[in-house]
Amino acid sequence: MATLVFTAIGTLLGGPVGGAIGALAGRQVDALILGGGRGREGPRLAELAVTTSSYGIPIPRHFGRMRAAGQIIWATDLVEHRNTQGGGKGQPSVTQYIYSASFAVALSSRPIMGVGRIWADGKLLRGAAGDMKVAGSFRLHPGTADQAPDPLLASAEAAGRCPAYTGLAYAVFEDLQLADFGNRLPALTFEVLADDGELTLSALVDPVIENVDAAVPLGGVDGLSMDGALIDSLAALDPLYPVDCDACDEQLTIRPDRRQPTAIALPEAATSTERDDFGGNAGFARKRAPEAEQPVAMLRYYDVDRDYQPGAQRAGGRPAPGQPRSIELPAALSALVARRLIDGAAKRTHWARQTISWRVTQIDPAVRPGATVSLPGHPGLWRVREWEWRSHGVDLTLVRLAPDSAGSTSADPGRAVTAPDRPLGPTALAACELPWDGHAATPVPLVMAMATSSESGWTGAALFAEQADGSLHPLGPSGRRRAIIGTAVTALPPASPLLFDRKGFVDVTLVGDDGTLPDATMQQLATGANRAVLGEEIIQFGSAAKLQDGSWRLSGLLRGRGGTEHAVGSHAEGDRFILLDGAGTPVDAARLALSPAGRLAAIGLADPAPVLAAVQLRGIGWRPPSPVHARCNKLGNGDRLITWVRRARGAWAWADGIDTPPREQAERYDVVFAEGPQVFARWETDRPELLLGAELAGSLLAQAPQGTIRIVQRGDRAPSLPLALPLT
Structure with a gap:
């Protein structure tokens, strides 16, 4: 009877939905709908849904801060991008195909404030700072009433056929690169920021x-999703946030289920002579709910400390009799809040199993559904759940209130593997050409792009060759492996390339604080460990010690490696340091040769402008190493016999008893006598020696007393650097 009365009042005030809520009036009526009604199920908590595109699926309403999937409402076909690398002389070309797509995703059927992080296949696509981890642009339309159509959608659709989707919050991805997701649209979830401040039931x-x-x-609800009727969401919230619904006045009032400062003391129960009335001469009847009543035992929710992954908290204490049930709340909570909510709900459910029917004859307006009362002869506090006016008095149905106690002070959210939100960081770039290693499969020249960043979240960069007119020619991606590069903060002093340098050292600062440099034994150095480019010299270091200022001191050096002995005395502060540890990306040198400057460029997601780097050791792969061990022997007749030892590209290992092959089509040398830029004599020979007559030698020394003999080996593609020898 009371349910019908309050339903009629609610319908008058708020329509059909108001009628449904009016039926909740007081704890006595709303128990069937919000508390323990078994014929109604609220929204269910599921694993994080994935982005779908199904006609007729409702778009949820989001409140607070919530992680949710969306509905794809518009998309283009995949766009194919073709990237060809290689294809130079004697080298096969490699063609890579990557794809991008543009699409729009509906997020919420009510306006929102913004979007935080975005996950794609469980990995972060967009960080909390708004930085995209993958190439592509992102736009958000918050769902306001005055929002304009998205320009991409408007340009792709016919004129006048693109709606603005007012009242619908949606996101647009333009040219999103799909290489990281198997060249398909990934499953997206969004951190929706719908409201600011504490969430209330009014929203x-x-x-x-x-x-x-x-x-x-x-309290404690960071976010909430609703994809069904309001009554279903209220039913899910009521066990955790009990409310009183009061439709007795002109306005429907929903207020927290709380006690008055002082309980109302009821008089002694009034007796009844009616046979069908409860209590008889006692005036009251005490009942206890059967043990088959389902006690509340567990709460499932979305855990904010685990990137909104589903979590569960169980009520503490001794399990109540009966088959336990769990509450599934599609809300974002912390583990501690969830534990306190389920503990409170379990305790209220346990104590509310005690009910008492009490008859009074005095009408007190304060004794209405939701009021807290005390009874003579019965301990504890009670709440009015139902009342009914009858001819012999007012029949009250009371439920026992749980005594006050401290809530849970700790809870464990469990462990979860969450996607790290690392900043991308700007790109740092270095480039070098490597000496030929002697293997036929190794391209010549081998130019390596060494890209890295100071931040571990860096996702690579696109590489380009700078052209003479300043334009950039694409070379492909750099990859995500970070190279070890840095800058010398001291000048490496000169040393002999023939001896192990035990005294010299150089301090270098690496890009990124997490970069490390290893030590190496003499045996490891002999096999090529710890090679590095410093300026225009290749060195090897045996010891790497990190200093207090974060720089590294390299000592125990082998100098002039790979034919770079000419650069042992050319070092200065600011020399570029590149560790040759197998990192880096080989680039198509034929495309790089189009640029006279020979510079490379890199553009990462966090780079506002291209990062440029000149190629160090340019040409070292083409030219033979300069000859060594030159001697000028004065014969008895005054003639000079000049001899030297040739070296060959790729012949870096010392093989006893075997002459080094020339690695060129012919063995040829250019020999000049010069002082400064002036050349006084020139010779050509196909043997590593030259005989000068006594008269010619004396004439040359007379013309240029400080002149030197300079020996250059001719290569098929480039000459070697000169070897200088005084003419004595």
């Missing part, structure tokens, strides 16, 4: 019902 109720006061704070 849920006000848009649906007019003339209602529902200022019920939902």
Whole structure:
């Protein structure tokens, strides 16, 4: 009877939905709908849904801060991008195909404030700072009433056929690169920022019902999703946030289920002579719910500390009798809040199993559904759940209130593997050409792009060759492996390339604080360990010690490696340091040769402008190493016999008893006598020696007393650097 009365009042005030909420009036009526009704199920908690595109699927309403999937409402076909590398002389070409797509995703059927992180296949696509981890642009339309159509959608559709989707919050991805997702549209979830401040029940109720006061704070709820009827969401919230619904006045009032400062003391129960009335001469009847009643035992929710992954908290204490049930709340909570909510719900459910029917004859307006009362002869506090006016008095149905106690102080959210949100960081770039290693499969020249960043979240960069007119020619991606590069903060002193340098050292600062340099034994150095480019010299270091200022001191050096002995005395502060540890990306040198400057460029997601780097050791792969061990022997007749030892490209190992092959089509040398830029004599020979007559030698020394003999080996593609020898 009371249910019918309050349903009629609610319908008058708020329409059909108001009628449904009016049926909740007081704890006595709303128990069947919000508390323990078994014929109704609220929204269910599922694993994080993935982005779908199904006609007729409702778009949820999001409140607070929530992680949710969306509905794809518009998309283009995949766009194919072709990238060809290699294809130079004697080298096969490699063609890579990557794809991008543009699409729009509906997020919320009510306006939102913004979007935080975005996950794609479980990995971060967009960080909390708004940085995209994958190439592509992102735009958000918050769902306001005055939002304009998206320019991409408007340009792709016919004129006048693109809606603005007012009232619908949606995101647009333009040219999103799909290489990281198997060249397909990934499963997306969004951190939706719908409201700021504490969430209240008014945010849920006000848009649906007019003339209602529902200022019920939902303490601890960071976010909430609704994809069904309002009554279903209220049913899911009621066990955790119990409310009183009062439709006795002109306005429907939903207020927190709380006690008055002082309980109302009821008089002694009034007796009844009616046979069908409860209590008889006692005037009251005490009942206890059967043990088959389902006690509340567990809460499932979305855990904010685990990137909104589903979590569960169980009620503490001794399990109540009966088959336990769990509450599934599609809300974002912390583990501690969830534990306190389920503990409170379990305790209220346990104590509310005690009910008592009490008859009074005095009408007190304060004794209405939701009021807290005390009874003579019965301990504890009770709440009025139902009342009914009858001819012999007012029949009250009371439920026992749980005594006050401290809530849970700790809870464990469990462990979860969450996607790290690392900043991308700007790109740092270095480039060098490597000496030929002697293997036929190794391209010549081998130019390596060494890209890295100071931040571990860096995802690579696109590489380009700078052209003479300043334009950039694409070379492909750099990859995500970070190279070890840095800058010398001291000048490496000169040393002999023939001896192990035990005294010299150089301090270098690496790009990124997490970069490390290893030590190496003499045996490891002999096999090529710890090679590095410093300026125009290749060195090897045996010891790497990190200093207090974060720089590294390299000592125990082998100098002039790979035919770079000419650069042992050319070092200065600021020399570029590149560790040759197998990192880096080989680039097509034929495309790089189009640029006279020979510079490479890199553009990463966090780079506002291209990062440029000149190629160090340019040409070292083409030219033979300069000859060594030159001697000028004065014969008895005054003639000079000049001899030297040739070296060959790729012949870096010392093989005893075997002459080094020339690695060129012919063995040829250019020999000059010069002083400074002036050349006084020139010779050509196909043997590593030259005989000068006594008269010619004396004439040359007379013309240029400080002149030197300079020996250059001719290569098929480039000459070697000169070897200088004084003519004595």
